[in-house]
C-alpha cells in the first residue's frame with residue numbers, strides 16, 4: 001500500500017510537472033516566436049529606412065556623389081552593411097567597391113524582397129540578409145548584417161531550436177545557413193512576419209522538455225517525491241505496521257507502550273505490605289489502558305511475550321533499583337512468566353540483573369508460573385531452574401487449584417509458593433459446598449508445606465474467613481488494586 005501510495009503520488013507529480021512544463025513551454029515558445037518576429041522586423045526595418053533614403057538614386061548613374069550617398073547610409077543606419085544599386089539583373093553601383101558590375105538573380109528573392117546569404121565577397125563566412133526594393137526593374141539591394149539576427153536566435157532559443165526561414169533557406173542560432181529540411185525531431189511551431197516575407201520556425205525537442213523541467217519545475221521535482229515519501233510513510237504507519245495484531249504488538253513493544261502495574265501483597269497477620277505482583281498493561285495511544293487478557297494470549301502465541309516480559313523486568317528494575325533503600329526489608333517482586341519463557345536461558349541473566357539492582361537492600365524475586373500451563377521437564381528447563389534456585393529466585397505456582405498439577409510436578413520443579421486462585425477466595429461465604437471446596441484447597445496447600453498466597457481478597461468477610469488458616473500472604477482489591485509504578489511508590493512506599 002505504501003509503495004502504491006508513493007507511486008500514485010509520483011505519477012500525479014509526473015502528470016502535474018509535465019502538464020505544467022508543457023503549458024509553460026508552449027507559452028514561452030509562443031512568446032519567443034512573437035519576440036523574434038518583432039526583433040527581426042525591427043532589424044529589417046533598418047533596411048527599409050536605408051532603401052527609402054536612396055530611393056531617388058535608383059537608376060541614376062554611379063557617380064562619386066551616388067557612391068557617397070550609399071556609403072552614408074551604411075555609416076548611418078544600424079545593421080546595414082552594404083547598399084547597392086542595380087539595373088535589371090546587374091549591380092552597377094555599390095557602397096563597398098563603388099562602380100562595380102555584378103550579377104543579381106532577382107528571382108531567388110523570397111517574395112521578391114529577401115534573400116538569405118551565407119556571406120559576401122568581403123566576408124564570405126558572415127551571414128547576411130539581402131533586402132531588395134524594386135522600382136520598375138531597377139532597384140536597391142541592402143545587405144543587413146546577419147550577426148544581430150543570429151544573436152536574436154541565440155538569445156531566444158534557450159529551451160528550443162529556433163530558426164529564421166526565408167524562402168527555402170534557413171539560418172540556425174549559430175548563424176549557419178541551410179537549404180535542406182534537416183531539422184531536429186520534435187513539436188514544431190511557426191510564426192510568419194506580417195511585414196516581410198520570412199517566418200520564424202521553432203522545434204521543441206524531447207531534450208528541451210527535460211531542460212525546461214529542470215529549469216522551471218525544480219521545486220516540484222523535489223516536493224513531489226518528498227510528499228510521496230511522507231504519504232507512503234504515513235500509510236505504512238497506519239496500515240502497514242498494524243496489518244496483523246502481531247505486528248501491532250511488535251510496534252507497541254518498540255514504542256514501549258507496555259508498562260508495569262503493581263499490586264500490593266500484604267502479610268496475613270498484620271496486613272502490612274511485603275511485596276507486589278507486577279501486572280502488564282498496554283498503554284494504547286488511542287484505546288487507552290488495555291488489560292492483559294486482551295493481548296497476553298496473542299503475545300504468548302507469537303512468542304513476543306518473552307521480550308515483553310524482559311522489558312517489564314527492565315522497567316521495574318530501572319524504576320525501583322534506585323529506591324531500594326526505601327523498600328521494606330525482604331520486599332518481593334512477583335513477575336508472571338509463561339511456560340515458553342522457561343526454555344530461554346536469558347531468563348537467568350535477566351533475574352541476576354534484577355537482583356543485582358537491589359544490592360543496597362536485597363529483595364526477593366518471585367517468578368509466577370500458571371498452573372494451567374505446565375512446564376515440560378527437559379535438560380534446559382532443569383538447568384534453568386537450578387540456576388534460578390542458586391540465585392535465590394523463588395518460584396510461585398499461580399492460579400493454584402484450577403489446573404492439574406500433581407504432587408510430583410510440585411516437587412520436581414521445587415515450587416516455593418502456592419497462589420490460591422481468586423475464584424476460590426471469591427466463593428467464600430456464598431454457600432456451604434463452596435466453603436467446603438475452599439477449605440479443601442487451602443488444606444491441600446497447607447499439607448504441601450509451602451508458602452501460601454490467597455489471591456483476590458475483596459472483602460472483610462473473606463479476610464476474617466482466612467485469618468484462622470494463618471495464610472502467609474494476602475493479595476486483592478481489599479488491600480489495593482494494581483496501579484502504575486509512580487502511584488505505587490507514592491501510595492505504598
Ligand SMILES: Nc1nc2c(ncn2[C@@H]2O[C@@H]3COP(=O)(O)O[C@H]4[C@@H](O)[C@H](n5cnc6c(=O)[nH]c(N)nc65)O[C@@H]4COP(=O)(O)O[C@H]3[C@H]2O)c(=O)[nH]1
Nearest residue numbers: 279280291292296336337338456457458475476477478482
Ligand atoms: N476481581 C478481582 N481481581 C483481582 C483482585 N486482586 C487482583 N486481581 C486481578 O487478578 C489478576 C492477578 O494476576 P494473575 O492471576 O497473575 O493473572 C494475570 C496473568 O495471568 C496475566 N498477566 C498479567 N501481567 C502479565 C505479564 O506480565 N506476563 C504474563 N505472562 N501474564 C501476565 O493476566 C492475568 C490478569 O491480569 P490482571 O487483569 O492484571 O488481573 C490481575 C489482578 O488485577 C481482586 O480482589 N478481585
